[in-house]
Amino acid sequence: MKSPSRSWRTATPTETWTSSADDDGGTWGSNAVTVARNGTPIMGLAEDLVRNIANQTVERCYVDISQDWRIV
Numbered sequence: 001m002k003s004p005s006r007s008w009r010t011a012t013p014t015e016t017w018t019s020s021a022d023d024d025g026g027t028w029g030s031n032a033v034t035v036a037r038n039g040t041p042i043m044g045l046a047e048d049l050v051r052n053i054a055n056q057t058v059e060r061c062y063v064d065i066s067q068d069w070r071i072v
Contacts, residue, residue: 013040013062013069020059021051029054041068 021033032052035042042049042060049071051058060069 012038015064016061018059018061018072020057022057023051023055026054028052028056035060037069043071044068 021035023033028051032050035049035051035058037046037048040062049058059072061072062069
C-alpha cells in the first residue's frame with residue numbers, strides 16, 4: 001500500500017526568500033511530495049508543484065510579487 005502524500009508549505013514569502021527540500025531517502029517516487037503554493041504562483045502557474053521522482057532536490061526562490069516563486 002502506498003504511503004499518503006506529504007505537503008510542504010511555506011509562510012508568506014519576502015523578496016529573495018529561498019526554500020529547498022531533497023529526497024535523501026529516495027522515497028518521492030512512491031510517496032510524492034506536494035509543494036503547496038499558498039496562494040502565490042509557482043513559475044507563473046496557479047497550481048501546487050508535485051515532486052514524484054526519487055532522489056530529487058527542489059529549490060525555489062521568491063523573486064518578488066511580479067515574478068512569484070521560481071524553481072532554481
